[in-house]
Amino acid sequence: MEIAVYGAGGVGAYYGGRLAEQGHDVTLIARGEHLDALRSDGLTVESVAGDFAVDLPATDDPTAVGEVDLVLFCVKSFDTADAAAALDAMLRPDSAVLSLQNGVDNEDVLADVVGTERVWGGVTYIFSTIKEPGVVEHTGGPAEIVFAEYHDIDDPAPERSALADALLGACEAATGMSADYTEDVHATLWDKFALICAQAGLTATTRHPFGDIRATEETWALYRRVMEEVVAIAHAEGVRFGWDPVTKWLDAMESMDNEENYSSLHYDLTHGKRMELDALHGSAVRHAREHGVDAPAVETIDAILRPQADANES
């Protein structure tokens, strides 16, 4: 496959590197010192699933990449609109743009620019960051992608494409990652949104790792309440889960060996980087108000984190 990774950071460079290891034709789109290092020294990945290094073409100019089958869209949500505006030169009518971002609004922004039929919605479960320019550190998580062709929530899901099958096959063959196809992309996006609002919200506000949150009765109850509120907002949006996300995630997280993990939001907060608060709790609050759903826990987390998010932005 010909793949461009738009936003070759913690998530994008990890998956782009893994697919390149399998011989796929991957180009990284990055910028600044990270791009300089990718160009001069190649990409180094330090991973709990096995370290590797790979030399890939890297650029900050999407118009220099040429047309590709697939764009892995992995910029932070606050960069979505700007990056989307430069997608056109990489896309044929049958190319796809797969967002692996957190949040439930990115796909609609992409669809407005490139057309819904070329957008795939996706989520990923991984802890991976830029450790230093040119070096990505994957510290945990199953490194799984779940995706499908995007569509308006009121429209039926499109048929699974040959390109989606090709990506599933590529991910299956790759080491250190896996992929799954979802029959309901909206349920998948909101299911992850419920988890990330709880995981990111509680690790960022308490500044404690997941293990401490789970071990503290009051804080674990709040983790649950955040998920319950987000699921209520999803129901008001018209999302129909074939499962109960709160039970599913609490069961999974109860037994998960991830005591030391935080979240990408906590990482950005503690490293003085711009935070995705507006795409996470900010977005949940907007969706809640739109539907008249009460979301006091989510609103509180948004309010607590807002001064730090503003400080990191300026």
Ligand SMILES: NC(=O)C1=CN([C@@H]2O[C@H](COP(=O)(O)OP(=O)(O)OC[C@H]3O[C@@H](n4cnc5c(N)ncnc54)[C@H](OP(=O)(O)O)[C@@H]3O)[C@@H](O)[C@H]2O)C=CC1
């Ligand atoms: N990190 C994780 O473990 C997880 C992250 N996610 C989600 O994945 C998405 C990506 O996160 P993450 O990988 O951590 O983000 P990173 O900040 O590590 O990577 C994004 C990269 O894209 C670059 N970039 C942004 N805009 C452009 C542009 N126009 N041209 C070239 N480069 C650009 C950024 O550069 P610069 O730094 O200069 O802005 C940065 O290097 C987020 O939505 C996040 O919530 C989901 C699951 C886990």
Ligand SMILES: CC(C)(CO)C(=O)C(=O)O
């Ligand atoms: C769910 C979690 C915490 C890890 O995949 C995540 O998405 C993030 O840190 O952004």
